[in-house]
Amino acid sequence: MKRHVTGFERDAEGHWVARLDCHHRQHVRHHPPQFDRPWTATEEGRASRIGMALECVRCDDFEWPAGLARYRTTPRFVGGATPAGLLRDHSTKRGVWGRIVVEEGSVVYVAGARRCTLRPGAGGSAADGTGVVVPEMKHHVEPAPDAVFAVEFWRPPG
Ligand SMILES: [Zn+2]
Known part of the structure; x- marks a missing residue:
């Protein structure tokens, strides 16, 4: 999925990493000719890339950041209701992750091709x-009539 850069930080080895609005991180190395990103070298260059779209494969893989x-859990839903x-x-919304927690019965979960x-x-489970x-x-969900489930909403604290 396309995500937008919200900021930059360095990893333990000093390489630049973009923070994305999905809360994943992605390296933005300057390694010509494969990765030609001279803008990573300057504060100004990086600032100009805030808001830039990057493809996030971690989102495509449903990887929990x-x-x-x-911060919120819905009431329990019963399948038929x-x-x-x-x-x-x-x-x-942007940046909001969810977890569908089934307490009884079963719920078919359909997301993208999954x-x-x-x-x-x-x-x-997030794992x-x-x-x-x-x-x-x-x-969307397709709960069995006897299913009992809730949805949790997650984002970074603060
Ligand atoms: Zn992502």
């Missing part, structure tokens, strides 16, 4: 990626 904190908005394609079945204890809601990625 480090350093997020949960799931709000209509969750049953059709929708997305979270379709999987979430169950209690399997899926919904396995299956219940991960990626910022701005269209998705």
Whole structure:
């Protein structure tokens, strides 16, 4: 997915890393001729690249970024009474990650080309990626009638 640069920092070896609005990091090396980015060398050059779009493969892989904190959890939804908005394609705002946590039954989760079945204890974990809601990625759920689930919202603290 296309993401936008919000700032830059150096890694442990001094290489420049772009911070993206999805909260992933991406190296922006100046290694001509493969990577011709002389602008990384100056403060002014880097500042001019704030807002630049980069392809983030970590988002495509549903990779949970480090350093997020949960700030809101929806009420528990019961399958047959799931709000209509969750049953059709929708997305979270820029920079907002979600986790679908299933407590009972099963919920089919459809996001991009991915379709999987979430169950209690399997899926919904940030580690396995299956219940991960990626910022701005269209998705919807198809809960079984007896499913009980909630959605958590995560972003960096502060
Ligand atoms: Zn990303």
